[in-house]
Amino acid sequence: ELRRKDPEGRSAISIRSHSMLALRRAAFNDLAQRTTGALERRLIMSAICTSAIVEKAQAFVNGFNENYALKHEAFENQFWGTKMALKGTSATPYSTDLLSKTKKEMEDLLSDASILSDAKSFRDAIQNETSTASNNDELIKVLNVIIRTCQCNTFPTASAKAIREETNAIEGTLEKARNEMTLGYTNEKGEFVAASSVSLRTLMRTSTHEAVRKSAYDGLRSIGDFVCSNGFLEIVKRRNALAKQLGFVDYYDYTVQNAEGFGKDRLFEILDGLEEGTRPLLDNALATLERRHGPSALQPWNTGYLMAGSTIKKMDPYFPFGKAVENYMRSYAAMKISYADATMTLDLLDRPKKYSNGFCHWPTPAWVKPDGTHIPSSTNFTSLADPTAVGSGLTALNTLMHEAGHAAHFANIRQPSPLFSQERAPTSVAYAENQSMFLDSLVGDARWRAKYARDREGRPVPFEILEEGMRATKPFEVFQLRAMLAVSYFEKALYELPEERVTGEVVKALADEIEGKIQGGASPRPLLSVPHLVSDEASCYYQGYTLAEMSVHQTREYFMERDGYIVDNPNVGPTLTKSYWNCGNSRPFLEIVKELTGKELSGEAWVNALKKDLEEHIASEKKDYDDMIQKCLHKAQNEDKVNGEEKDLDLQMTVKFVDGDEIIADSSELGLLNACREFEKFVDARVAAASS
Helix, strand or coil, X not given: CCCCEXXXXXXXXXXXXXXXXXXXXXXXXXXXXXXXXXXXXXXXXXXXXXXXXXXXXXXXXXXXXXXXXXXXXXXXXXXXXXXXXXXXXXXXXXXXXXXXXXHHHHHHHHCCXXXXXXXXXXXXXXXXXXXXXXHHHHHHHXXXXXXXXXXXXXXXXXXXXXXXXXXXXXXXXXXXXXXXXXXXXXXXXXXXXXXXXXXXXXXXXXXXXXXXXXXXXXXXXXXXXXXXXXXXXXXHHHHHHHHHHCCCCXXXXXXXXXXXXXXXXXXXXXXXXXXXXXXXXXXXXXXXXXXXXXXXXXXXXXXXXXHHHHHHHHHHHHXXXXXXXXHHHHHHHHXXXXXCCEEEEEEEECCCCXXXXXXXXXXXXXXXXXXXXXXXXXXXXXXXXXXXXXXHHHHHHHHHHHHHHHHHHHHCCCCCCHHHHCXXXXXXXXXXXXXXXXXXXXXXXXXXXXXXXXXXXXXXXXXXXXXXXXXXXXXXXXXXXXXXXXXXXXXXXXXXXXXXXXXXXXHHXXXXXXXXXXHCCCCCCCHHHCHHHCCCCCCCCCHHHHHHHHHHHHHHHHHHHHHCCCCCCCCHHHHHHHHHHXXXXXXXXXXXXXXXXXXXXXXXXXXXXXXXXXXXXXXXXHHHHHHHHHHHHHCXXXXXXXXXXXXXXXXXXXXEEEECCEEXXXXXXHXXXXXXXXXXXXXXXXXXXXXX
């Protein structure tokens, strides 16, 4: 290059060099413009593609949600119709064949490999676009729950699917036969009296005749012979075969992994600790029972009666069955529990061929559509009350508070898919049962009984009766814990049996062995009479009750430390709704318990309650009882009245009382309180007819 020197001797750019630089700059600017345009075009195209993927994913989710909701409802309607032994019509027939068919159609949807594949593809595509993933959190959440639910229902081979369908058919046949099984006992006159399993258990707690109690126990024991001779053993074999084909150790491991997210080994680390920690309490309770009442008290047909038989009779007038529904509703309303516009159908009375256990199911799960539309839940729940039996009112209240807790919980789930508010896996059993067991625990509190346990003239149950009950039962509360554990230990051992040993003789002997080991002797509720064992949706389920009871005591402890009381506490409903209910199965059970209570889930609060000194417990309950009595006395007579009439309860729900196919009352026509009173009249008429 030609260069020249400036006066200072520095190099100067030649004319040629200057021209070359200008050309380079022009070329660079042109390249930059073309590059920027290409980048913008790529970004635009990427945004268009992402938008298209999001739209397709949302359409996929919308279609799935609607399709699932329809199939879920069809199955649940058959479940209700067959379990309640409804007649049905040509338009709405009920049968075990239709139950199996609708269940298969629902499971076919959830086990469709293409749905699982599509959900994963949409999720991954959206998540890979990091710029838009955060704007589609709700969509990703639904795709994840579809993936989780489908994985819990995947039957990857034709063989696995065939086993599942065959098992469903056998289960349906067995459940129908079990519902139609003639159960009963021999009364003091030597006459056979037909009775449900619930009635037999009540009789064992209340009959003054030991021979009658023994006959009721024998009736419960006969259920084990019946189910073992009518398909249960084949069901166990097929469930295990399915689980092993799916890569699990056995069926127990399969169900626990799906529901709780951890295997049976981890589960029994928890349960073994509880079993070992409460074994000394069991030994002491058994010794105390024998010391008080003699060796015969350890017979399974005597234990419940000798602990509480007399107090159950003394309390009976203060728990009139006809008032049970109204009292439960008043209690929930005082805690500001809402049902979020749910519709509930209640079938509460015992009758022949009706399913032998209380339950709560949802033909319509609550969920929120993409446009914000809230779909309220519709709920079916049932109990098996005999209003003529001593103790039926208290039993009904416990069942109502429990099942109504399920209903309130699932009504308040606010998530963008019905999968978040259905009770099967991946919904945690412990999560589902925690809510209902927390609320039914209130019935045992002296504060609750001071207000709601009243005779027909409105007089409260005397504390002397409550104290007598505490002295009779408090030292033996560990029996309930051990009874819960026994079911889980039995099912674990049952599904660990080699197939060739799954025989009636071996299974019945195994049940007796577990009862002896865990409960210290034969159980007042024989293990093979527990209906959960037979039912698909409830088998290998009982550990959920145990984990939930741990959480119940931990949650009660939290409310007592924060508020000082639980009964009629208006903060209970909003707290449960926000912390436990709204999330549905979108969050792990252990996580939400820790978040509310500030502690990892443990049995510490439960064991502490069992260890609490009897006199200290009675003194504490007396203080709570007196406090509530004073509050009731000072309550203004017209506080809840408008123009001289009592205001209706505000639970944000519609209730229909039925007895099988008969409609007793509908709150959409009468209001909640008037519907409750129509139900009370119906019960009174039935009692009068039975005694005439």
